[in-house]
Amino acid sequence: MSGLRVVLVDDQAMVRSGLALVLGAEPDITVVAQCADGAAAIVAATRYRPDVVLMDVRMPGIDGPEATRRLRAVPDAAPVLALTTFDDDDVLFSALDAGAEGFVLKDSPAEALVLAVRAVAAGGSWLDPRVLPRVLARARRAGGREDLLDRLTARETAVLEHMCHGASNAEIAGALGMGERTVKTHVSAILTKLEARDRIAAVLSALDAGIPRG
Template identity: 45%
Template sequence: MDSEREPVRVVIVDDDQLVRMALRLVVDGEPDLTVVAEAADGDAALLVVDEKRPDVVLMDVRMPGRDGLSTTRELLTRPAPPKVLMLTTFDSDDLVLGALRAGALGFVLKDTPPARIVDAVRAVADGNPVLSPVATARVIAAATGPASSGTRRSTRDTARKRLSTLTERELDTAKAIADGLGNPEIAERLHISVATVKAHTGNLFSKLAVENRVQIALLVRDAEE
């Protein structure tokens, strides 16, 4: 990382004081990361984020009162919101998909090795999605697994309606994002410039009312069900 770059500012949100302490030690042990505040619940998190303007929020999923999913949704309505990396001891399908649909850019389990947690913080700070191997498997299983025909039909129809607002090239870009391609690979696939890919991606964020590429990918997969 560029030595002249300001440290990534991190807020830790978890109802367990020992967990917050451990995460602070891990994050503050890195020269390019710094913890600027902690919060024990979602309501407190909203206040400290508004005050401290962090780059990344390490967000627990399950907390008393306002939970991590609700807090994430609320944070992402703010101007210039932080990136959110969800942390939990749980790994159910609903939690993984719920966090990603809420707008989180990453999802890792709390027993993830410290080095991988700080790497995940760096990645989401740069706008790159991060999923632990377990979370990735859960997302794939949930996207392809059984569900009631009515639920699947409703989800598919809603996704297709949202995608119908896109131009052909924007839809091609969305599908490439769903395939996990980065901007250079998308440019190569579609025979367009990287700048044009970025323009299309910006249009996707606006037209689909999403915050990140993970949400675009989930929407495309919902439409294909």
């Protein structure tokens, strides 16, 4: 089966059906499983090896953040795109802390949802612009990371700037005229130098320090 493979996770059947219709209308996206809770999501992600898991955060039993945390512990697990409502900071931060590579709101237009799925599946990240100020505010309360950013080389900084725009490794490679394997090496070095667990954490450090410039 070609194209992007997605596992949908939401405890509301109508929401799952709506998401499946939106994503299934794209010729390059296939919804391979629909799950009503985190436990089923873990099983489906293991069985179908999707390119991305679109994960609701508030669910009975194993919720989205806990399911994300467990998936992150599995080697080569699919990235998680968290899905929730606008006004819930607790679930926003718990999903990001658990290792989600992106965050999309349930009231986002269809095209934004599709872009978010494609970005995360391609190895990039996604933060809805409406929640970014709150995420940055928390990062600033935790302390700036300018000293760590000084550790980056000019090339690593250029890669990080593209990461801030949600670019995938392949897109960064094309923009900077380097091989995708080289980009992966730079990304790994960036995460190490910024003491960042994942791409989202690295991007937040960069944005808080004023990168990208201009």
